Amino acid sequence: MTPALDLTPLALSLRLAAVTAVILLILGTPLAWWLAQGRSRVRFVVEALVVLPVVLPPTVLGFYLLQLLGANGPLAWLWSQADVRLVFSFTGLVIGSVIFSLPFVVYPLKSVFEKVPRAQLEAAATLGARPLDRFFSVAVPASLSGFIAAAVLAFAHTLGEFGVVLMLGGNIPGETQVLSIAIYNHVEQLQYSAAHVLSAGLVAFSFVVLVVLHFTHDRRKAAA
Amino acid sequence: MTRLSGHFTLRRGGFVLDTAFDSAGPGVTALCGSSGAGKTSLLRCLAGLETPEAGTLRVGGDVWFDAARGLSVPPQDRSIGYVTQEPSLFAHLTVEDNLLYGFRRLAAPARKTTLDDVVDGLGLKALLPRRVTNLSGGERQRVSIGRALLRSPQVLLLDEPVSALDVAGRADVLRYLRQVLERFAVRSVYVSHDLREAARLANEMLWMERGKVVAQGIARDVLTDVRLPFAELDEAESLLDGVIEGHDAEMGLTRIRCANTMLWLTQVDAPVGSSHRVQIAARDVSLALSAPGAVSVLNVLEARVSNLVVAPRQPAQMIVRLDVAGQPLLARITRKSALALQLQPGTPVWALVKSVALAE
Numbered sequence: 001m002t003p004a005l006d007l008t009p010l011a012l013s014l015r016l017a018a019v020t021a022v023i024l025l026i027l028g029t030p031l032a033w034w035l036a037q038g039r040s041r042v043r044f045v046v047e048a049l050v051v052l053p054v055v056l057p058p059t060v061l062g063f064y065l066l067q068l069l070g071a072n073g074p075l076a077w078l079w080s081q082a083d084v085r086l087v088f089s090f091t092g093l094v095i096g097s098v099i100f101s102l103p104f105v106v107y108p109l110k111s112v113f114e115k116v117p118r119a120q121l122e123a124a125a126t127l128g129a130r131p132l133d134r135f136f137s138v139a140v141p142a143s144l145s146g147f148i149a150a151a152v153l154a155f156a157h158t159l160g161e162f163g164v165v166l167m168l169g170g171n172i173p174g175e176t177q178v179l180s181i182a183i184y185n186h187v188e189q190l191q192y193s194a195a196h197v198l199s200a201g202l203v204a205f206s207f208v209v210l211v212v213l214h215f216t217h218d219r220r221k222a223a224a
Numbered sequence: 225m226t227r228l229s230g231h232f233t234l235r236r237g238g239f240v241l242d243t244a245f246d247s248a249g250p251g252v253t254a255l256c257g258s259s260g261a262g263k264t265s266l267l268r269c270l271a272g273l274e275t276p277e278a279g280t281l282r283v284g285g286d287v288w289f290d291a292a293r294g295l296s297v298p299p300q301d302r303s304i305g306y307v308t309q310e311p312s313l314f315a316h317l318t319v320e321d322n323l324l325y326g327f328r329r330l331a332a333p334a335r336k337t338t339l340d341d342v343v344d345g346l347g348l349k350a351l352l353p354r355r356v357t358n359l360s361g362g363e364r365q366r367v368s369i370g371r372a373l374l375r376s377p378q379v380l381l382l383d384e385p386v387s388a389l390d391v392a393g394r395a396d397v398l399r400y401l402r403q404v405l406e407r408f409a410v411r412s413v414y415v416s417h418d419l420r421e422a423a424r425l426a427n428e429m430l431w432m433e434r435g436k437v438v439a440q441g442i443a444r445d446v447l448t449d450v451r452l453p454f455a456e457l458d459e460a461e462s463l464l465d466g467v468i469e470g471h472d473a474e475m476g477l478t479r480i481r482c483a484n485t486m487l488w489l490t491q492v493d494a495p496v497g498s499s500h501r502v503q504i505a506a507r508d509v510s511l512a513l514s515a516p517g518a519v520s521v522l523n524v525l526e527a528r529v530s531n532l533v534v535a536p537r538q539p540a541q542m543i544v545r546l547d548v549a550g551q552p553l554l555a556r557i558t559r560k561s562a563l564a565l566q567l568q569p570g571t572p573v574w575a576l577v578k579s580v581a582l583a584e
């Protein structure tokens with residue numbers, strides 16, 4: 001009989017995904033709005049940077065983050081100053097996940113923000129709404145489907161990441177050993193049934209999320 | 225009443241708006257011209273939605289724009305109501321919340337009207353709880369006008385508010401619009417490509433061509449300006465102000481006094497003594513050099529030729545502008561007749577008017 005299944009990696013993965021999704025919505029929203037509405041020329045450069053994590057192997061991203069955040073990296077002073085460990089820690093995983101999943105939040109948001117009619121924002125302006133007010137009272141309500149998609153994609157994408165976590169976080173149980181790493185460990189140790197349970201759980205969960213996502217998208221389309 | 229004056233230079237692609245303007249009001253000023261003349265661009269500059277490269281804008285005692293000083297009051301800080309051709313209602317809000325969007329963003333002392341007043345004036349009571357997505361075109365536009373009025377604007381800017389509507393919606397919106405413009409007496413700028421429609425709402429008219437205001441005056445003068453393309457159209461007409469003197473129920477006619485003359489029209493349901501505008505189509509006016517004897521035409525007016533031009537696109541036609549005791553009247557006759565009668569500016573004539581109707 002295999003030993004009782006340890007669910008700590010699952011809890012850790014869920015926590016990482018949730019924290020990442022929240023941070024990404026906070027950071028990604030203004031970025032996506034700026035990309036969708038702005039007319040700045042550096043927009044194209046920023047846009048390319050945002051997409052970069054999609055095309056790069058996660059190990060490359062993880063490697064450079066390790067260099068940047070590590071004990072000898074340019075941000076190392078943070079280690080001593082604030083007593084924050086940026087690698088081999090949950091904080092490090094969050095930073096890595098945020099960068100890794102950024103395009104999955106920025107893109108759905110940018111695409112809905114681009115569809116907010118300019119005339120509606122102008123109407124709000126002539127009715128006395130300032131830019132921030134216009135954003136929250138007109139753009140956000142018109143973009144709810146994009147926010148749902150962005151949150152779900154950020155969550156699901158973080159849940160499934162492996163390469164960045166492996167490079168940045170190592171394999172510390174309860175701290176950085178997330179679900180995908182735990183599955184890898186189980187396979188390495190030939191504990192196939194444990195790997196099965198966790199893998200099947202992840203597949204089922206991802207499937208349900210995608211069904212819900214498409215269902216809400218469909219409903220919103222029908223309502224519009 | 226609020227005076228609007230200044231000048232704008234705005235380049236957008238191949239189009240150049242480059243014009244001065246000065247409109248003292250009161251009431252509704254119509255901004256007319258064919259499409260592409262720059263009416264909407266001028267209105268957007270007034271609203272602050274476009275920033276001209278050069279120019280100034282003074283509204284009442286305030287400066288809203290002065291390019292030389294780098295001053296441009298943003299739209300949200302201008303006291304304006306802005307109504308577009310396609311109403312931009314907020315789909316996630318009910319009719320009531322749409323109406324109150326600007327009202328709620330207005331400091332209490334600046335609120336000069338109430339929801340009830342506006343709802344009543346525009347007949348919106350039954351629509352209040354509804355979503356805006358399933359309103360008819362006319363209903364949407366009424367909500368849009370109400371939303372702008374509830375902003376208690378110093379200037380109401382209306383950009384072709386009825387031209388995207390079907391005939392029924394257009395009549396419906398115009399009726400309510402006339403009602404609220406009178407009731408709230410709000411200073412307005414009404415953009416329209418339809419001089420005829422605009423003349424029924426406006427006191428003053430500006431005519432634009434190729435990015436410039438080229439003619440300006442009180443509505444009935446601009447409407448009958450023979451230099452403007454409208455005078456040449458088949459629907460060219462004049463508007464005369466008059467007061468109803470009486471009804472002849474037996475003959476089914478109404479008598480209306482315009483300046484020094486009396487006009488007969490098919491009986492209308494309006495009280496004696498009430499003021500109205502009557503419309504007379506240019507093609508319904510014939511001219512005679514002497515007082516006609518026995519004719520079937522009821523309305524024969526003593527007039528004097530002010531000026532006359534050959535219709536640019538219809539060289540067989542002559543457009544004659546008459547002066548009927550100070551009010552302008554357009555007549556469209558053939559060039560052959562004009563030559564035969566030897567019409568010239570100053571020639572006294574008799575105008576035979578085949579048909580007169582109240583302008584609605």
